[in-house]
Amino acid sequence: MKGMTLIVKKSTQLIAGIIFMYGIYVIVHGHLTPGGGFAGGVIIAGSLILVTLAYGGEFLKLVKEEAGTTIIESMATIMVIMIATAGFFFGTKIFFNNFLPRGVVAQLISAGVIPLYNIFVGTEVAASIFIIFLSLVIFKEESPQ
Amino acid sequence: MELSISIIIGLMILGALYAIHAKDLLSSVIACGIVGYSLVICFLLLKAPDLAIVQIVVDTITLIIMVAVVLDSSREESYSKLDTKGYISAATGILMIVVLLYFFAISVQSLDVLGTSSLRMANYYIEGAAQKTGSANLVTGVVFDFRGYDTMGEAVVLVTAVLGVLTILRLKGKK
Amino acid sequence: MTAYIMCFILFLVGLYGVITRRNLVKIAVSMSIMEISTFLFFALLGYIDGGVAPIVDPADPVQTYVDPLPQALVLTAIVIGLATTSMMMAIIIRLYRKYGTFDIREIKNLKG
Numbered sequence: 001m002k003g004m005t006l007i008v009k010k011s012t013q014l015i016a017g018i019i020f021m022y023g024i025y026v027i028v029h030g031h032l033t034p035g036g037g038f039a040g041g042v043i044i045a046g047s048l049i050l051v052t053l054a055y056g057g058e059f060l061k062l063v064k065e066e067a068g069t070t071i072i073e074s075m076a077t078i079m080v081i082m083i084a085t086a087g088f089f090f091g092t093k094i095f096f097n098n099f100l101p102r103g104v105v106a107q108l109i110s111a112g113v114i115p116l117y118n119i120f121v122g123t124e125v126a127a128s129i130f131i132i133f134l135s136l137v138i139f140k141e142e143s144p145q
Numbered sequence: 146m147e148l149s150i151s152i153i154i155g156l157m158i159l160g161a162l163y164a165i166h167a168k169d170l171l172s173s174v175i176a177c178g179i180v181g182y183s184l185v186i187c188f189l190l191l192k193a194p195d196l197a198i199v200q201i202v203v204d205t206i207t208l209i210i211m212v213a214v215v216l217d218s219s220r221e222e223s224y225s226k227l228d229t230k231g232y233i234s235a236a237t238g239i240l241m242i243v244v245l246l247y248f249f250a251i252s253v254q255s256l257d258v259l260g261t262s263s264l265r266m267a268n269y270y271i272e273g274a275a276q277k278t279g280s281a282n283l284v285t286g287v288v289f290d291f292r293g294y295d296t297m298g299e300a301v302v303l304v305t306a307v308l309g310v311l312t313i314l315r316l317k318g319k320k
Numbered sequence: 321m322t323a324y325i326m327c328f329i330l331f332l333v334g335l336y337g338v339i340t341r342r343n344l345v346k347i348a349v350s351m352s353i354m355e356i357s358t359f360l361f362f363a364l365l366g367y368i369d370g371g372v373a374p375i376v377d378p379a380d381p382v383q384t385y386v387d388p389l390p391q392a393l394v395l396t397a398i399v400i401g402l403a404t405t406s407m408m409m410a411i412i413i414r415l416y417r418k419y420g421t422f423d424i425r426e427i428k429n430l431k432g
Contacts (some may be wrong), residue, residue, distance in 0.1 A: 012227075026198070028188075030285050030406075031279075031280035031281060031282050031285050031286070032281065032282060032371065033260075033279075033282065033375070034194035034195045034198065034282065034284075035195065035198060035282075035285070036195065036203075036282065036285045036288065036289075036395075037289075037309060037417060038395055038396070038399055039195060039202075041198045042199060042202040042203055042206070042399070043198075043202055045206070046206065047203065049206065049209065053209075061167050070307075070311075073307065074303065074304075077300050077304055080296075080297065080300055081297065084293065084297065100211040107310055109226050112278070112279055112285070112290075114285060114289050114290065115277065117289045117296070118285070118289070121296065121300065124300055124303065125303065127191060128303045128304070128306070128307050128403070129402070131212075131307050131310075132306075132307060132310050132406045133206075133209075133210070133401075134425065135310055135311055135314045135410075136210065136314065136315075136410070136413075139172070139314040139316065139413070140213075140217075142316050142317070143153055143316060143417065146367075146369070147322060147372055148321050148423075150323050150364075151322050151323050151326055154323065154326040154330060154373065155326060155390060157330055158329060158330050158333060159325065159351045161330060161334065161337075162333060162348075163338075164349055164353065165336070165337035165341060165346055165350055165353075166331070166350065170343070170345050170346075172424075173345070173346060173349055174345065174348075174349060177349045177352055177363065179354065180356060181352075181356060184356050184359065184360060187363070188363060189361055191363050191364065191366075191367050191386070192367070192371060192372060192386045192392075193363055193373070193386070194373055194390050195391060195395055196359075196363065196394055196395060196398070198360070199395060199397055199398050199399065200359075203398055205397065205400075205428065206402060207352065207402060207405055207406075210406050210409050211348070211349075211405075211409060212406070212429070213409075214345065214409045214412055214413050214416075218422070222346065223343075223421075223423055224345045224423075225334050227391045228392045229355060230425075231340075232341055234340050235340050237339060238335075238336045238339040238340050239336075241335065241339070242332045242335070242336060245328075245332060245335075245347075246329075246332065247327070249325070249328050250325065253321065253324050253325065253328075254326065256321075256365075259321070259323050259324070259364060259366065259367065261368070261369070261371035263377060264365065264366065264387060264389065264390075265345055266389060267366075267368075267389065268387055269386040270387070270389055271374070271385050271387070271388070274388070275376045281375060281376045281377070281378070282368045282374070282375055282376075283374035283375070283376065283385065283388040284374055284388045284391050284392055284403045286388075287389060287392040288392045288396070289393060290339055292392060295392075295393070295396055296396065299396045299399065299400060302403065303399065303400070303403055305411070306400075306403035306404065306407055307403075307404070309407050310406060310407055313407075313410045313411060313414060314410050314413070
């Protein structure tokens with residue numbers, strides 16, 4: 001898959017990093033401002049799709065990207081389930097227990113175990129959407145025309 | 146509020162009618178994207194900023210995937226005359242629409258007017274959520290603490306969908 | 321009440337598209353329109369007149385918030401809708417590469 005023209009390449013050099021940082025901001029502040037894990041995850045996936053579309057298939061060595069991203073996605077799902085199970089052992093014996101201290105409302109470190117959930121769910125959603133897009137690009141490149 | 150939302154939904158209906166009758170496939174896909182963007186305006190009017198952020202990015206990604214499918218094909222809907230099968234399916238469609246609309250108009254009388262709350266659990270969630278979960282964003286508190294099973298189910302559904310797409314679009318087997 | 325009925329008419333437009341269209345891409349577009357109308361109906365259920373967005377500010381407590389429960393349900397459903405639409409598109413690409421057409425009646429007549 002060919003890349004795009006020079007104007008698009010220069011624009012993505014300026015903007016893609018800022019969109020990535022904005023996605024991380026939306027994930028980490030998920031318990032204070034609108035957003036959360038899902039919104040930040042799709043924003044990060046959007047910035048990665050932008051870089052792939054602008055620079056073309058040969059730039060990224062696509063098959064190795066796909067293998068690494070599937071590992072990241074599986075790890076993130078396992079971490080979500082492990083945090084939920086860890087709540088089983090502290091405090092009262094219920095699944096999905098919110099066991100870390102809650103703190104003051106509307107501070108950055110508060111709300112128990114919810115910021116950890118946000119980070120892992122956001123990573124998993126971003127990896128899933130990026131894998132779906134990458135397999136489409138690899139299919140179009142490797143199929144005989 | 147109800148008047149402005151009804152006007153926007155009316156424009157969405159016109160866009161949807163164009164999307165299913167357009168002759169060019171690329172125009173139909175772009176009209177589907179525009180219906181999704183109008184939904185973002187509806188979410189902002191209904192005071193739901195979380196949903197607006199998610200819907201605007203998800204609709205852009207859906208548009209990219211649909212255009213990638215449509216672009217390297219013959220971009221026209223091959224239109225042939227209506228034969229007997231076409232008439233039967235059109236008649237079935239109109240019959241289903243009339244029956245469903247009638248039953249919906251009966252059952253929507255039991256809902257309250259738009260603006261008063263129709264759900265009984267709303268007060269319990271609003272009063273207790275900030276103190277019990279400790280998060281200032283009530284929607285995040287509900288999604289990750291009160292209804293954590295739904296989030297776990299959603300994570301599993303995403304992994305399954307990725308497995309499905311990887312299996313369908315695989316060209317070379319392992320040696 | 322008009323908003324609910326018009327939201328259901330949008331759902332019925334999508335349903336009409338799924339039943340009567342013969343092109344595979346049009347069927348996928350109609351299913352996407354049906355999902356959009358469902359999200360709109362859920363968000364309409366939770367709206368309260370004079371309410372604000374459900375973010376708590378401890379310096380300025382407000383009395384009426386919009387109901388957060390339907391928003392939590394729709395938040396998950398939007399991402400799952402993206403996954404199912406992309407899976408439909410993957411199947412459509414494979415069918416086009418194999419049979420050369422998007423028309424479902426010709427694919428049914430060809431039989432591999």
